[in-house]
């Protein structure tokens with residue numbers, strides 16, 4: 189058997205994967221086994237099965253033999269199924285905008301997932317050219333700034349450069365609800381993004397469907413960006429209540445401080461969290477979000 193070739197999954201469509209080699213060659217691959225557990229961002233070992241035809245009408249093909257151990261795995265899930273989003277991500281970039289109004293629950297769900305996988309977090313406030321709406325969005329983001337999250341303000345339509353140094357050295361995943369300007373931001377950061385998307389569609393023969401799947405774009409040798417469409421409801425069914433609580437980083441000083449060990453932090457007397465809210469040390473909306481998100485958990 190020939191030496192395995194190392195590559196990275198840059199797109200997935202059903203059982204079809206596009207794997208990029210370090211020299212930039214793209215190989216359309218299928219998993220060797222029945223199961224296809226690989227996900228965008230995975231490092232994989234492949235074997236070539238066919239070379240590209242000389243007229244380039246068909247590209248190189250291969251099979252995926254092995255997924256290398258992951259440093260992180262981002263997934264979302266509902267009661268019925270779990271969906272892998274991206275592997276080996278080191279940073280999550282959550283795009284919100286001045287307009288339309290963003291969901292702070294979706295933001296919080298992303299933050300919980302980030303904490304669970306120990307990822308660096310950047311919150312991008314886009315559309316700062318809309319001054320009045322931006323001011324209101326800043327107020328809504330203030331509790332997040334206060335507990336230590338980094339917020340980058342920009343106007344993707346004009347200039348995405350403020351984000352570039354913060355992506356350096358990271359494999360970032362970009363998430364955001366529809367209309368926040370994620371596509372605008374990607375196009376501003378990556379002038380070749382549309383060409384890369386066409387390359388993926390051609391190689392995987394997936395036509396326009398590729399738009400609903402994660403795609404990895406390389407920024408430079410050390411940095412890449414995974415565009416992750418369709419994260420409209422970040423289901424966290426794979427996490428238990430303790431994991432959810434851990435995602436509320438400002439709650440940690442109060443852990444174990446409630447009078448009752450099984451306190452639900454609702455109306456119990458001696459609840460350290462509701463007391464902290466009364467004292468203005470925890471934002472009331474954050475405790476509310478904790479209740480609504482953990483209430484849906486197992």
Ligand SMILES: Nc1nc2c(ncn2[C@@H]2O[C@H](COP(=O)(O)OP(=O)(O)OP(=O)(O)O)[C@@H](O)[C@H]2O)c(=O)[nH]1
Nearest residue numbers: 314315317343344345365366367368369370371372
């Ligand atoms: N004023 C203003 N509008 C922006 C900015 N960035 C994006 N937009 C607009 O916001 C709208 C949504 O932008 P998209 O980039 O399509 O948003 P998206 O998040 O990719 O949305 P989906 O494609 O639905 O996932 C478009 O009309 C953009 O022109 C900005 O910085 N300022």
Ligand SMILES: [Zn+2]
Nearest residue numbers: 446451453459
């Ligand atoms: Zn309590």
